[in-house]
Every structure is written in structure tokens, then in C-alpha cells.
Amino acid sequence: MMLGYIGRRAYHSIISLVGLLTLVFFLTRLTGDPSALYLPLDSSLEAREAFARLNGLDQPIYVQFLQYLQNLLSLDFGQSLRQNRSAIDVALEAFPATLKLAFVAMALATTLAITVGALAAARPRSIFDRVAGLVSLAGASTPDFWIAIVGILVLAVGLGVLPTSGTGTGWHWIMPIAVLMLRPFGLLVQVVRGTMISALASPYIKTAHAKGMKRHKIIFGHALRNSLLPVITVAGDLATGLINGAVVVETIFGWPGIGKLMIDSIIQRDFAVVQSTILVTAIAIFIVNIAIDLLYVMLDPRIRY
Amino acid sequence: MTINSFRIIASAMVVAGFASHATAQNMSEINIVLPEQPANLEPCGTIITNVGQILSRNVVEPLTVIDPKSGQATPGLATEWTQTDPNTWQLKLRDGVKFQDGAAFNAEAVKFSIERMTGGKVNCSNIAKFGAAKLTVEAVDDLTVEIKSDTPQPILPTLLSVVMVVSPNTPADKAVNDPVGTGPFKLANFTPQTVVLEGFDGYWGKKPDITKATYVWRPESSIRAAMVETGEADLTPSIAIQDATNPETDFAYLNSETTALRIDAGFAPLDDVRIRKALNLAIDWEGLAQLFGDDTKRASQMVVVGINGHDDKLAPWTFDAEQARALIAEAKAAGVPVETEIELIGRNGIYPNGTEAMEAMMAMWQDVGLNVKLTMLDVNDWLRYLQKPFPEGRGPNLLQMMHDNNKGDAAFTIPIFYTSEGSYSTISDPALDKEIAEAMAATGEDRTNGFKAIFNKVHDELALDIPMFHMIGYTRVGTRLDWKPDITTNSEIPLANIGLKS
Numbered sequence: 001m002m003l004g005y006i007g008r009r010a011y012h013s014i015i016s017l018v019g020l021l022t023l024v025f026f027l028t029r030l031t032g033d034p035s036a037l038y039l040p041l042d043s044s045l046e047a048r049e050a051f052a053r054l055n056g057l058d059q060p061i062y063v064q065f066l067q068y069l070q071n072l073l074s075l076d077f078g079q080s081l082r083q084n085r086s087a088i089d090v091a092l093e094a095f096p097a098t099l100k101l102a103f104v105a106m107a108l109a110t111t112l113a114i115t116v117g118a119l120a121a122a123r124p125r126s127i128f129d130r131v132a133g134l135v136s137l138a139g140a141s142t143p144d145f146w147i148a149i150v151g152i153l154v155l156a157v158g159l160g161v162l163p164t165s166g167t168g169t170g171w172h173w174i175m176p177i178a179v180l181m182l183r184p185f186g187l188l189v190q191v192v193r194g195t196m197i198s199a200l201a202s203p204y205i206k207t208a209h210a211k212g213m214k215r216h217k218i219i220f221g222h223a224l225r226n227s228l229l230p231v232i233t234v235a236g237d238l239a240t241g242l243i244n245g246a247v248v249v250e251t252i253f254g255w256p257g258i259g260k261l262m263i264d265s266i267i268q269r270d271f272a273v274v275q276s277t278i279l280v281t282a283i284a285i286f287i288v289n290i291a292i293d294l295l296y297v298m299l300d301p302r303i304r305y
Numbered sequence: 306m307t308i309n310s311f312r313i314i315a316s317a318m319v320v321a322g323f324a325s326h327a328t329a330q331n332m333s334e335i336n337i338v339l340p341e342q343p344a345n346l347e348p349c350g351t352i353i354t355n356v357g358q359i360l361s362r363n364v365v366e367p368l369t370v371i372d373p374k375s376g377q378a379t380p381g382l383a384t385e386w387t388q389t390d391p392n393t394w395q396l397k398l399r400d401g402v403k404f405q406d407g408a409a410f411n412a413e414a415v416k417f418s419i420e421r422m423t424g425g426k427v428n429c430s431n432i433a434k435f436g437a438a439k440l441t442v443e444a445v446d447d448l449t450v451e452i453k454s455d456t457p458q459p460i461l462p463t464l465l466s467v468v469m470v471v472s473p474n475t476p477a478d479k480a481v482n483d484p485v486g487t488g489p490f491k492l493a494n495f496t497p498q499t500v501v502l503e504g505f506d507g508y509w510g511k512k513p514d515i516t517k518a519t520y521v522w523r524p525e526s527s528i529r530a531a532m533v534e535t536g537e538a539d540l541t542p543s544i545a546i547q548d549a550t551n552p553e554t555d556f557a558y559l560n561s562e563t564t565a566l567r568i569d570a571g572f573a574p575l576d577d578v579r580i581r582k583a584l585n586l587a588i589d590w591e592g593l594a595q596l597f598g599d600d601t602k603r604a605s606q607m608v609v610v611g612i613n614g615h616d617d618k619l620a621p622w623t624f625d626a627e628q629a630r631a632l633i634a635e636a637k638a639a640g641v642p643v644e645t646e647i648e649l650i651g652r653n654g655i656y657p658n659g660t661e662a663m664e665a666m667m668a669m670w671q672d673v674g675l676n677v678k679l680t681m682l683d684v685n686d687w688l689r690y691l692q693k694p695f696p697e698g699r700g701p702n703l704l705q706m707m708h709d710n711n712k713g714d715a716a717f718t719i720p721i722f723y724t725s726e727g728s729y730s731t732i733s734d735p736a737l738d739k740e741i742a743e744a745m746a747a748t749g750e751d752r753t754n755g756f757k758a759i760f761n762k763v764h765d766e767l768a769l770d771i772p773m774f775h776m777i778g779y780t781r782v783g784t785r786l787d788w789k790p791d792i793t794t795n796s797e798i799p800l801a802n803i804g805l806k807s
Contacts, residue, residue, distance in 0.1 A: 164528055
């Protein structure tokens with residue numbers, strides 16, 4: 001049953017992927033002629049024509065597209081104009097860095113948000129609830145580039161306790177992850193708190209209280225489990241956003257991820273890399289969505305596919 | 306966990322963090338943080354800033370080197386050169402040079418490198434400096450090479466400063482990311498995070514103080530400046546003026562960039578020289594200079610001091626709003642449609658405070674009675690206006706631009722801007738074309754004077770553009786390095802020139 005569902009989703013996703021890649025192929029070509037950016041401004045017309053010929057850009061657009069489709073069938077995703085190597089290698093090399101960052105940031109943000117949100121909902125209007133509300137709102141609304149730069153100025157330049165940027169050691173992870181998890185944490189605390197307050201007002205919770213069950217068991221064992229579906233929906237949406245690349249964090253902290261690669265490739269008209277990064281992230285997002293669907297089933301046995 | 310034990314663990318983490326991220330480093334190893342990741346390490350692309358700053362004169366070496374003060378070609382891998390006829394040069398090559406892979410440096414290697422560059426099988430930016438010239442190369446003997454061009458090349462030795470000689474074992478039909486040259490450093494590693502260069506023991510010249518250089522990249526100027534301040538890096542070029550706050554480590558230097566506005570002289574009212582002069586006179590240049598810092602120099606021509614053809618005596622336009630108004634009134638009386646809207650086309654991010662400069666200039670022109678409207682474009686759109694063929698249906702316009710010539714000769718500037726065929730040119734003046742052709746074919750003093758005369762004519766008589774400022778770059782250099790930037794820093798950072806303070 002479940003395998004059939006996954007198969008159907010995979011089939012639909014392949015159709016979507018082909019449509020997406022076709023759209024991306026033509027949209028990227030609308031951005032203009034790469035030779036205007038790759039060759040020096042004072043290049044001769046002959047040099048520009050030679051560049052176009054060398055890279056197959058002198059062909060009509062439909063011929064280029066047919067060639068692209070033919071190459072796709074043999075898993076040839078093209079060469080990066082900028083990097084002189086296989087575009088898919090460029091994308092696959094950058095993706096793990098983004099994936100690791102997104103995974104750690106989302107795992108920490110979700111765990112912390114569920115704990116803080118549940119505790120805040122258990123005592124509405126308490127000091128803890130008010131502080132949690134303030135911190136989560138601030139986290140959800142503060143621009144990440146500002147937090148990142150202030151963090152570097154205070155922790156790296158001022159106190160000298162963390163490196164400014166880079167990826168060398170575990171210490172290099174602290175600031176990027178802290179900055180990246182701030183917004184998901186803030187949003188998820190709000191969602192958890194809201195759903196938990198509704199859950200805690202439900203009749204089955206009152207019954208549990210009447211049976212003399214311990215408070216922490218009621219909160220974390222009963223109410224929280226039933227509140228998690230909307231939390232997972234929002235967390236999944238946030239996670240797919242991070243998988244697409246944390247451009248600001250990657251740029252400021254020099255993190256070699258796929259988000260910055262994608263933006264740079266669009267700006268520099270490196271068409272093959274744009275297509276490859278979109279293909280890789282699209283497949284990853286498809287997998288995350290399947291995982292979220294499976295989580296729904298685990299959390300709520302009433303759900304069937 | 307008690308509060309005290311938490312404090313102890315937190316303190317230990319802080320101390321451990323400080324100790325671990327401030328990694329120990331050999332004194333002769335340095336870290337350089339660049340503004341951009343090099344897209345590739347193809348030696349045929351060293352005129353691209355972030356490729357040249359890593360490779361040029363570190364891994365690969367050119368046949369000639371431009372002296373930053375005089376702008377003249379000096380010996381590189383070629384030690385002498387003679388022009389045997391207008392189209393032919395003979396070069397003597399340096400003896401005793403080896404490539405990093407052990408191959409011998411000789412005339413055949415030079416022939417291979419030039420043919421690889423001109424063969425059309427590799428995306429090669431450097432070849433642009435040769436224009437449409439067709440080169441043929443012959444090895445006369447092991448250390449003598451003859452280069453022929455289909456057109457006269459009086460400045461071939463200057464052009465040869467972009468010919469990076471690569472090992473004959475380099476693929477001739479595809480671009481590479483693992484260049485092998487004759488330079489004092491060889492490529493040890495190239496990843497999406499770093500480039501590492503290590504000393505080459507077989508180098509023909511003096512052994513550099515530096516034994517290893519690691520390059521990383523961060524686009525944010527403030528982060529790069531902070532990295533040098535904290536000791537994570539030793540040097541970073543091109544920091545923003547607002548980050549150049551430490552006089553001990555931050556050096557201002559005249560880079561080779563000149564900012565200007567091109568006047569599209571093909572449309573009324575810009576086809577009238579009085580209006581073009583009024584545009585130059587209407588700007589409060591002292592006020593405008595505040596946007597670019599105290600060290601910028603007012604420009605009167607499109608090349609900087611040190612470039613052959615630059616005229617020190619050519620004075621920039623001064624601010625005289627009254628004279629500008631008088632010229633506009635005179636043109637109006639003569640029937641010039643001075644009320645016609647003039648589009649001022651700016652480019653987002655072209656240089657720091659570029660948009661603010663355009664807004665200020667528009668206001669100053671409006672103040673003297675010109676109908677100027679600002680449009681800011683992204684680079685792709687802006688390029689359509691910069692190069693021929695220009696967009697159909699455009700009207701009178703002024704184009705914000707920045708020109709970089711660090712190749713020692715005004716030949717890399719004048720033809721593009723001022724000949725009828727020039728790719729940036731908006732005028733067609735046969736008399737000026739003839740003067741330019743004569744100057745381009747001349748050598749020595751005739752060439753210098755010819756270029757000076759053209760710059761004077763363009764400025765005083767024709768007022769074809771609005772030169773703004775010769776720009777200043779700021780570089781932060783760590784306290785343990787003995788090195789200062791110069792006009793070539795935007796294109797190369799030779800590690801052999803960097804000393805270590807004892």
C-alpha cells in the first residue's frame with residue numbers, strides 16, 4: 001500500500017521535474033547572451049562568435065533544447081561555463097554542505113521549539129510564556145543578515161571566541177546554525193504554542209487530569225502528540241526552504257552551499273549549473289515531502305494512503 | 306547541573322573555541338581572503354580579477370611584465386625583444402627555466418601557449434586584448450621565438466603581458482583547473498572553499514619569503530576586514546571605504562579604474578558641443594567627491610597616471626554653473642532643443658555609492674536647466690547600452706561607466722571609446738579616426754604624444770564624455786606582512802613580492 005503510494009508520487013514527481021526543467025531551460029535563455037558576461041567588455045565580435053560556437057550557443061534555441069534532452073537521457077547534464085567541469089558535479093559537490101547545515105539547524109530548531117512551545121502553552125500568560133513569545137517573535141522577524149553580521153562583530157571580532165566564517169572546525173558551525181535556526185525556531189514556537197493550547201482544552205485532556213495522570217505526561221505524552229501534525233507541516237515547509245539554500249548565511253559565512261551557487265549561476269548565466277542545481281534541489285524536496293507524508297501516518301494512525 | 310558547573314563548562318568551551326579556531330600556522334604561510342570565488346583556474350583567464358590575483362606571476366608567468374610606475378613592458382619569461390618589421394617581433398627567452406611538471410621552458414612551449422590561446426578551442430578571456438589580430442608563432446631556435454601579426458603591432462611587448470606560458474603538457478583543446486606554469490608557486494589544491502599554492506623548489510628566480518598561500522573568499526567587505534583584524538587572514542584586497550578604518554593596516558591605492566559618463570552624441574541636444582560642455586561644467590565636483598572618499602583623484606581622461614598616453618597637463622573640468630547655464634542658453638537661442646528629456650542610465654552596484662552619485666548629478670543638471678531623468682539598470686540591461694549594437698529606439702542618453710586600463714598603454718582605451726568602429730563609441734568622426742589610427746601605428750614619443758593630443762581633443766574640443774574620478778582601492782594588510790598594494794593589485798598579487806616582518 002505504502003510502496004504503491006511512493007511509486008505514484010515518484011511518477012508524478014518525474015512529470016513535474018520534466019516540466020520544471022523545460023521551464024528553467026527556456027527561462028534561463030531569456031536572461032541573455034552569456035558571452036556578454038564571460039568575455040571582457042572590449043572583446044571583438046569574432047571572439048564573441050567563437051565563444052558562442054564553442055559552447056553551442058550559436059544554434060537555434062529548439063536545437064539547443066533537443067540536444068539538452070538527448071544529453072539528459074544519457075545523464076549528461078552539461079558543462080559549467082564558469083568552472084570548466086561537469087555541471088552536475090558542481091551541484092552535487094555543493095549540496096551536502098547545504099543539507100548538513102539545514103538538517104542540523106532544523107533538528108535543533110524543531111526540538112527546541114517543541115519544548116519551549118509546549119511549556120509556554122502549559123502555563124499561558126506566565127512569565128515563561130511571555131518571554132518565550134517575545135523571543136520567538138523577535139527570532140521570526142529579525143533579519144538574518146543583521147544577526148549574522150552583529151554576531152561576527154561581537155563574537156569573532158569583539159570577544160574573539162568564534163571564527164568569523166568558514167567551515168574548518170566544529171566552531172565554524174555555531175554561528176551559521178544559530179542564525180539559520182532562529183527564524184524556524186520563532187515560527188515553530190508560535191505554532192506549537194497555539195496547537196498545544198487547543199489540545200490542552202480538549203475533553204480527553206480533562207479526562208486524563210481527572211484520572212490523576214501526572215502533568216508532564218499529559219503535556220508531552222498526550223497533548224503534544226496530537227498537536228504535532230500542523231507543526232510537521234510548517235517544519236516541512238521551512239525545511240524545504242532551507243534545502244533550497246540559505247543564501248544569506250552561505251554568503252556571509254562563506255559556506256559553500258547550493259543556494260549561493262544557484263544565485264551566482266543565474267547572475268552569471270551558467271545555464272547548465274542553474275539546471276543542475278534546480279534538478280538536485282527539486283529531487284531533495286520531493287524526498288522531504290514523501291518523508292513528511294510518512295511521518296503523518298506514524299503520528300496519526302487514522303491517515304491512510 | 307548547578308549554575309557554577311554550567312559556568313565552568315561554558316568557560317572551558319570558550320577557551321577551547323579560542324584555542325581551536327585560531328589554528329597554529331607556520332610563520333611563512335599566509336592566508337588571503339578574496340571578494341569572489343574564482344570560477345576556474347584557467348591560465349587563459351588571468352585578466353579576470355579573481356583568477357589573475359591567484360595565478361598571475363604566482364603559478365603562471367607572462368612573457369613580459371608591465372612596470373606599475375612607468376607602464377612600460379619589462380622582462381618576464383622573455384628577456385629581450387626586437388621589432389624586425391611592423392608586423393614581426395623576435396623574442397629572446399629566459400634560459401634555465403623549468404615548468405612545475407619538469408617540462409623544459411623553450412620556444413616550442415611559448416608557441417604552444419600562444420596557439421592554445423588563439424586556437425579557439427578554449428574559452429580565453431586574455432585573447433580579447435589582441436582584438437582581431439591573427440598571430441603566427443615560429444620557434445627560431447630553442448630560446449628564440451618569432452611572432453607575426455596580420456596587422457602592425459607596435460605594442461606587442463605590452464600585449465605579451467597577458468600571455469601566460471603553460472606547460473606543453475596542458476590540454477590544448479579544453480580549459481583546465483590545474484594549471485602548470487613556471488611561477489614560484491605550484492597549485493596544491495583547488496576546492497569550492499579554498500585554493501592552496503605551495504612553493505616550487507625548481508623556480509628560476511629568487512626564492513620567495515612565503516612558502517604557502519591559502520586563498521578563501523567572502524563577498525562581504527566587513528567580514529573580510531574582520532578576518533584580517535582577527536588574524537584569520539593576512540591580506541584582503543578591495544575592502545569598502547567604510548571598512549578601511551585602521552590606518553596601520555588599511556592602504557589606499559590608486560587602482561586603474563576611471564569612472565565616467567559616456568555622452569551619446571548622436572542625438573539632440575547631446576549632438577551640440579555646448580550642451581556636452583555644460584554637462585561637465587554643471588557638476589559640483591568637490592561635493593560629489595565626498596561620496597568616494599578623500600583619496601580619489603579627479604579625472605580629465607579615461608586612463609590613469611602611468612598609462613602611456615596619459616597627459617598630466619590636461620586639467621579636469623571645474624564647477625561653473627553660471628557658464629553651464631550660459632552655454633545652454635546660447636544653444637537654445639541657436640535652435641537646439643535643450644528641453645528634450647535626456648536619459649541618465651546608471652548601473653546598480655557598479656561601484657560604491659554609484660546610485661547616489663547619479664542622483665546627485667541628475668539634480669545638478671536639472672538645476673542648470675537640463676531635463677535629465679535617471680534610470681538604474683542591472684548589469685545585463687546596462688550592457689546593451691554599453692556595447693554596439695545599441696538598442697533600437699533609444700533617445701539622448703548618458704551612460705554611467707567605469708573603465709579599467711592597467712595594461713600600460715592608451716591603445717586599450719582610445720579605439721574602443723572614440724573611433725567610429727569602437728564598440729563603446731557613439732560618434733563617427735573621420736578626422737578623429739585618422740588621428741587615432743596614426744597614434745596606434747606610432748611608437749615611442751610619437752605614440753605618447755599622439756594619444757595625449759587625442760585625449761586633449763576629446764576633452765577640450767569635442768567634450769565627448771564626462772570623466773569623473775580615478776578610483777581608489779583599499780586593501781587591508783595584516784601587521785606581519787611587509788607589502789603595499791599598487792595599480793596592479795586588482796589584477797595580480799605576486800606572492801614573491803610579499804615580505805615577512807621579522
